[in-house]
Amino acid sequence: MSYEIALPVVLVAVAIAFIALMIEKDDLHRLLLTDLAEITGLAIIALVATDLAEALILPGLVVGISELMALSEVYLVKEGLTETPKRVMHLEVMDSAPAILGGVLVIYGIVLSGFSGGAVAGLGLLFWFFCKGHDEAFEIIETASGYSWALWIAAFFIFMLAPQYWLFAVMAAGGGILLKVMAKMALVGTMRGGRDV
Amino acid sequence: MAELIALYICGVIALFAALRCLIEKDTYLKLPYLNVMNFAVAGIIVLVLNHPLSLLAAVAYFVGSTLEANAIASAKAGGVQND
Amino acid sequence: MLADYEQVLIAAVICWLLFVTIDVLFRLPEKGGVSGASAIGKKIEADGGDLHGGYMMGNIVSSPDASAGTLLAACGVYVAGLPGGLAAAVLVYIGNRICHDPGYAGTTGAVLASLMVAGLAGIGFAPENFIAGMVIAILTIQGLSHRYASRLLGSLWGWRS
Amino acid sequence: MEPELLLGLAILIIGAVAAAFPRPKTYLSRIIVLEIPAWGLLLMMLAYDEALALLTFIAVTAISTFVMVRVVERRGEP
Amino acid sequence: MFDLPIEGAELLAVEFGDIVNYFSVYTAVLFVFALLFTVLAIISRPEKPVDIVFGGDAYYAKKIPPEQLRFQRFMAIACGLATLGAMISGDLFNFTLFSSMIGITNIGIVAAVKNKHVLEAAYQYGIVAMVATVPLFGGAAIALATTGTLSIWELAGAGAVPLLAKMLLVVGVMGEGMAPFYIGKAEITRAPGAPYVLMIHVSSLLLFLRVVEIALTV
Amino acid sequence: MIEFLQVILAVIVLLGAFATALSRDPFNKLIALGVMIGGIMPFIVDRGYLDVAVVVALVAPVTTIFVLTLAWRRDEHGA
Amino acid sequence: MIEYLIFAVFVGLLLHGIHRKAIARIQGRPGPPIWQEILHVLKFSFKETWIPATASQTLFVAVVIIAIGVWSTALFVLLTGGSLLLLFAVYMLHKIVEHGLGLSSGSPYGKFGAIRSVMSAASEIPLFATIAAIYLITGSLMISDIQAWQAAHGPLLFTALPAAIALYIVVLAKMHYSPFAVIESKEIVSGNVTEHFGVWRAGLEAAFGLKTFVLLYAFIVLFLGPMPLLLAAVAMVLLLLSLSFICALSPMLSPFDTVTIQIGTAGLIVVYVLLMGVIV
Amino acid sequence: MIRRISEILSEYENLTFLYAVLVLVVLLIGAFSLPTITYQGDDLYPKTIDRTSTLDPYDRGGEPFNTTTVAAQYPENSPYLGYVTAYLTPLSLFLAEITPHLGTTIVSHPGGIIDEILYNTRGLDTVVETSILFTAFAIASYLFRRRNG
Incomplete structure (x- = not known):
């Protein structure tokens, strides 16, 4: 029963997001508003309220963040904003928090595995890179991510062609996706190009 | 019964602190009120669900929000100014 | 066996005394631990409060101190008895490290408070009343009047030093 | 209707309006206000017991906040 | 197995768990066409665009850095694969995912170009492609909520999907593929690398054709 | 969860949301957001998803620190 | 099949010739003989053939072959009474051929042609409204079914007039010298076919002839119903002449205006379809 | 006009x-x-919430290395359907034994209904979705590196 009431409300939120998008003229503001639209879109999926809905939200989330990532980079190139920011914020907690907080998130993410784990662990790494700066780990992480993608594809075909090895496949898939998502998210942190670059 | 009384107290104090926090004009002076609300909410978390893990949740929430308050105050104050 | 209201009030008083004592002993009012805490202290002073009391309030905001330790220890004892309180102490220790706090006020407070709450639980005090009491206690310091609370803490600090 | 769902819907609408017409109209305030509908959606997921999606969503929201912050930071004005 | 009087007989079904892809006469033709252009994007070398210097008889061929072309080719191939997937997908949500992938690879094909105009158009187009995921996912989700399934096989001919969901799907595909918003695409067309830029049009057109079929079928 | 508490928390959440939307200073916005999150956490705990609650509690300040990068710079410009 | 193909190509080219002749007569010029286009194709077939150095070579050639393939498929679908949707999908794919022609050459004129062709891609939307309208009325999209329906209920032209108008506009847009033919307007030389010469051009002309034949025949099949061959031929010529009149008398529109008009038509048809959906 | x-x-x-x-x-x-519009969405993978279960909210029954019933669209296409759902890794089994409040962690750890859907029955979704991430990241990193280098 709740669906019939909740759906119109969520659609109103979608409409608000698009009205905002309609009257907004600034390019960067538009980019930010896409995030709002994304949230309302996910809300429609969330209303379905089955396990399937949940399995659909996860890809939806990843699609949103990847498009945001690509577009933000296009925006920077388009506007010619190539120089790194001159002064970077530094707080006391940025010395102390990342090691523990990032560590907890990464460990928990590895326990979770799969998409969710990848996002959580990626956030942990990203936070660490954000606070500590980074060295040139770019290539290695990217390679690892590529292999993990291949691992996941292999797992997919095991599921489809040789389902009796499902246990192996589920492990490979969980691990592959974890590494893949985590690596990509972490790399965002190194792409900040703040100090130590 | 004792939990209920404690819950009522925590709830009322949380609401009170949240209200004062939102009414207060100055950013720095908001933070102590926020702190009181964090105490109350951490208490509520434990009282709502009596389980060892909810202690972890309460601590995580408390530390997290303290960290947040710390970061906000420090950022407003200008952070570390030595670079 | 006291009624719950009375227990809460007594617990509030005990907690208040415990955490203020420990905080003052661990020199929390001396200076702000992080730039944010100093800024809060100075702002409270500018508002008519006391500088050292303000520093202490800023430190309470910025890191889990003895008051947080007391609360979390009470929570720990509530959910799991004395081991819970000690676990809370460990977690508070980690919390201190996260929040760039070099001191041990939070940890000490948590250990002492868990001993105290566990002990008092033996003679009929319910741990949940200590949670409520601690929330009331922190309310008196942080939530009613910054000016008078900081003056009170400042005078305590003056007495300590 | 569960209270979480009602609350979530309310927050979603408030957040959508706030993010659509932020006050003041700066990138920074829009980024902050964007958190409100996110938490509304979180409450809705909670109401339907979609815990795993909730977990992932909150992590991804943090990452997308970072991505947006990174762009605005380069741009230089708030 | 469904034989609706819309798109011709069904030829073949490919099963991936719950997602059962199918070839009908119609989708098979589209698939072959997409395949053709993907192969073209792989094997053909890009053109060398000529610029005329106005006010004189001179003209010169523009130099395009090879790594840019390599990147464009990679994106075009990815786009081709996504199009192939979208053509045969037998599942509403899977189809929307393929559409989003087409949208993002389309941006990728032109994002490498250094021309300011092209980038500007690509960005605007990217914004639309991004918000278009909302009607897409929304349409699929509403279809799921009202019919209880996402499989086109189950939905075919039942007419159970509400009009709102269908319209949202179509609008979403319009956003991803830019079908009616020719301006963004027209500017994008100025980018060099004909086989790759052509892929943008192929993908968006085929996507639109496919969504019409879906909207009529479900 | 008892109804009294639900009402109180809902009020806190709504107030926090409105305050976040209406306050003009970014720091005040962040603090109001903190108030709102404080109101939401007990709902998660009440459902029994303690692991989720822990992660949400840890991720929220991370987000805030990200945002502060901008607020901090803004302060520099103003000063 | 092959004999149908050759026949259709010749008829199509002949129709092109009639089209040019009619326009010329309306504008008071003598005009070329009506078999001019056929001669063109033959002439091009025996001319020297090369590929421009700037072109993307594989694509340059492949596009011509695809053009012929696309329209052969369309003819096949039309003659076998296949799916209407498929027919128009194939028609839409013609757009890709236009883009490909212009882009592959590397010539700036070709590119302009391609850009304009991309712009006018939006104008094909009336087609789908037409399809939807037909589907709503007849309940089927197989051309054989539609013909059967018309045999039973009379021509669709009267039942679904707006759909017929929409299709008419689409056909008009594809004619040479039509007000919508911005792709090949003279200020960009020959638009996207500028660089294609020799055999390639012959192939293209053949494909275009095929296109004209298919489009006109499809219009007749869809909206007038089944009829004997001779009558169909007469109807096609009449239809063509009406198109020629419009082409001769109306100026070339600016690229953006063509799109606006076509989208406007599409919008009207969509409204019509929606209303019909509500009423039916 | x-x-x-x-x-x-x-x-x-x-x-x-x-x-x-x-x-x-x-x-x-x-x-x-x-x-x-009326809600009929719970034909596939419906939720059954058992608050007393240690796997709450993801308890779908079944023994490890055995199967359970899962309401998939085409069960015949996934012959080992339910095995993944029922399976618990040693770690998640351990977690499930000690506490009832870690259901989310347990299910996200390999094995569980979401893994079943994401990898097995709707695996193609995940293929596409990771490819999207891959492509988007390729774009971002290409632009980023060209800008720096």
Whole structure:
């Protein structure tokens, strides 16, 4: 029963997001508003309220963040904003928090595995890179991510062609996706190009 | 019964602190009120669900929000100014 | 066996005394631990409060101190008895490290408070009343009047030093 | 209707309006206000017991906040 | 197995768990066409665009850095694969995912170009492609909520999907593929690398054709 | 969860949301957001998803620190 | 099949010739003989053939072959009474051929042609409204079914007039010298076919002839119903002449205006379809 | 009139505006069909919530290395359906034994209903989705590196 009431409300939120998008003229503001639209879109999926809905939200989330990532980079190139920011914020907690907080998130993410784990662990790494700066780990992480993608594809075909090895496949898939998502998210942190670059 | 009384107290104090926090004009002076609300909410978390893990949740929430308050105050104050 | 209201009030008083004592002993009012805490202290002073009391309030905001330790220890004892309180102490220790706090006020407070709450639980005090009491206690310091609370803490600090 | 769902819907609408017409109209305030509908959606997921999606969503929201912050930071004005 | 009087007989079904892809006469033709252009994007070398210097008889061929072309080719191939997937997908949500992938690879094909105009158009187009995921996912989700399934096989001919969901799907595909918003695409067309830029049009057109079929079928 | 508490928390959440939307200073916005999150956490705990609650509690300040990068710079410009 | 193909190509080219002749007569010029286009194709077939150095070579050639393939498929679908949707999908794919022609050459004129062709891609939307309208009325999209329906209920032209108008506009847009033919307007030389010469051009002309034949025949099949061959031929010529009149008398529109008009038509048809959906 | 519309259409800055208008129009038209929409979404993978289970909210029954019933669309296409759902790794088994409040962690750890859907029955979704992430990241890193290098 709740669906019939909740759906119109969520659609109103979608409409608000698009009205905002309609009257907004600034390019960067538009980019930010896409995030709002994304949230309302996910809300429609969330209303379905089955396990399937949940399995659909996860890809939806990843699609949103990847498009945001690509577009933000296009925006920077388009506007010619190539120089790194001159002064970077530094707080006391940025010395102390990342090691523990990032560590907890990464460990928990590895326990979770799969998409969710990848996002959580990626956030942990990203936070660490954000606070500590980074060295040139770019290539290695990217390679690892590529292999993990291949691992996941292999797992997919095991599921489809040789389902009796499902246990192996589920492990490979969980691990592959974890590494893949985590690596990509972490790399965002190194792409900040703040100090130590 | 004792939990209920404690819950009522925590709830009322949380609401009170949240209200004062939102009414207060100055950013720095908001933070102590926020702190009181964090105490109350951490208490509520434990009282709502009596389980060892909810202690972890309460601590995580408390530390997290303290960290947040710390970061906000420090950022407003200008952070570390030595670079 | 006291009624719950009375227990809460007594617990509030005990907690208040415990955490203020420990905080003052661990020199929390001396200076702000992080730039944010100093800024809060100075702002409270500018508002008519006391500088050292303000520093202490800023430190309470910025890191889990003895008051947080007391609360979390009470929570720990509530959910799991004395081991819970000690676990809370460990977690508070980690919390201190996260929040760039070099001191041990939070940890000490948590250990002492868990001993105290566990002990008092033996003679009929319910741990949940200590949670409520601690929330009331922190309310008196942080939530009613910054000016008078900081003056009170400042005078305590003056007495300590 | 569960209270979480009602609350979530309310927050979603408030957040959508706030993010659509932020006050003041700066990138920074829009980024902050964007958190409100996110938490509304979180409450809705909670109401339907979609815990795993909730977990992932909150992590991804943090990452997308970072991505947006990174762009605005380069741009230089708030 | 469904034989609706819309798109011709069904030829073949490919099963991936719950997602059962199918070839009908119609989708098979589209698939072959997409395949053709993907192969073209792989094997053909890009053109060398000529610029005329106005006010004189001179003209010169523009130099395009090879790594840019390599990147464009990679994106075009990815786009081709996504199009192939979208053509045969037998599942509403899977189809929307393929559409989003087409949208993002389309941006990728032109994002490498250094021309300011092209980038500007690509960005605007990217914004639309991004918000278009909302009607897409929304349409699929509403279809799921009202019919209880996402499989086109189950939905075919039942007419159970509400009009709102269908319209949202179509609008979403319009956003991803830019079908009616020719301006963004027209500017994008100025980018060099004909086989790759052509892929943008192929993908968006085929996507639109496919969504019409879906909207009529479900 | 008892109804009294639900009402109180809902009020806190709504107030926090409105305050976040209406306050003009970014720091005040962040603090109001903190108030709102404080109101939401007990709902998660009440459902029994303690692991989720822990992660949400840890991720929220991370987000805030990200945002502060901008607020901090803004302060520099103003000063 | 092959004999149908050759026949259709010749008829199509002949129709092109009639089209040019009619326009010329309306504008008071003598005009070329009506078999001019056929001669063109033959002439091009025996001319020297090369590929421009700037072109993307594989694509340059492949596009011509695809053009012929696309329209052969369309003819096949039309003659076998296949799916209407498929027919128009194939028609839409013609757009890709236009883009490909212009882009592959590397010539700036070709590119302009391609850009304009991309712009006018939006104008094909009336087609789908037409399809939807037909589907709503007849309940089927197989051309054989539609013909059967018309045999039973009379021509669709009267039942679904707006759909017929929409299709008419689409056909008009594809004619040479039509007000919508911005792709090949003279200020960009020959638009996207500028660089294609020799055999390639012959192939293209053949494909275009095929296109004209298919489009006109499809219009007749869809909206007038089944009829004997001779009558169909007469109807096609009449239809063509009406198109020629419009082409001769109306100026070339600016690229953006063509799109606006076509989208406007599409919008009207969509409204019509929606209303019909509500009423039916 | 036509000319003015053409001018609006011809600016690519208006692209977002146009699209937003289109979506709003669709929503407006669609709003009339809202009363006919009724919820029937729980045919596939419905939730059964058992608050007392240690796997709450993801308890779908079954023994490890054995199967359980899962309401998939085409069960015949996934012969080992249910095995993944029922399976618990040693770690998650351990977690499930000690506490009832870690259901989310347990299910996200390999094995569980979400893994079942994501990897097994709807694996193609995940293929596409990771490919999207891959492509988007390729774009971002290509642009980023070109800018720096």
